[in-house]
Amino acid sequence: MTLRDAAAEAYREALPALVASVGGGLLAGVVLSGMEAELKAVPGLLVIVPALLATRGNVYGSLGARIATALHQGLIEPRLSGADERLRAAAAAALANGVLASVFASVVAYFLLLVLGREVASVWVLVGVALVAGVLSGLALTAVVIAVVFAGYRRGHNPDTLVGPLVTTTGDVFGVLFLLVAVRFVLLVGGVV
Numbered sequence: 001m002t003l004r005d006a007a008a009e010a011y012r013e014a015l016p017a018l019v020a021s022v023g024g025g026l027l028a029g030v031v032l033s034g035m036e037a038e039l040k041a042v043p044g045l046l047v048i049v050p051a052l053l054a055t056r057g058n059v060y061g062s063l064g065a066r067i068a069t070a071l072h073q074g075l076i077e078p079r080l081s082g083a084d085e086r087l088r089a090a091a092a093a094a095l096a097n098g099v100l101a102s103v104f105a106s107v108v109a110y111f112l113l114l115v116l117g118r119e120v121a122s123v124w125v126l127v128g129v130a131l132v133a134g135v136l137s138g139l140a141l142t143a144v145v146i147a148v149v150f151a152g153y154r155r156g157h158n159p160d161t162l163v164g165p166l167v168t169t170t171g172d173v174f175g176v177l178f179l180l181v182a183v184r185f186v187l188l189v190g191g192v193v
Helices: 003-033 036-041 045-073 085-115 123-154 159-189
Strands: none
Touching: 003 159, 036 045, 036 159, 045 085, 045 123, 045 159, 085 123, 123 159
8 A cells, every 4th residue: 555545545534533523513612602601600610611521532532542452453343232341341441530530620620719719619519510411421422432433443444543533523512512411400409590
């Protein structure tokens, strides 16, 4: 295979995922711009948004990379029925890491805003929002990452090419969407609304 052929193949595989990533990022921005009431109701929420979205990319990007490597090495089969114990363990670890990182980010943001003398919601509200958003987006991202990596691999695509843009897009879209759901849920349960 020549360099030109390799470059053409890489662009052919990556371009649709990159276009979807741009579209997904714009969609997430539209949802975030519509969260004005929630951002006002939970002071400090805007501070944790970048950390929560970055966490999704880091944790679930690693999950996708692990799955892709396991597929390339023949350690797992690209099927959901009768999933390998390694796949279940990797998915559970990613979910736990994502939730823990979300909660940690909310606690750090709370104390940082206190030290800076900024208005901030209670630590319990921030932790509740991060916890609910982390669990919901983590479940969705785990399912999407596994399904897309397996489907791409079965169709002869390199899953490593798909993982980055896929996780960025779905992490942003699901992250912001479930952040909105989490804020509304926590405010409703806490009696703030």
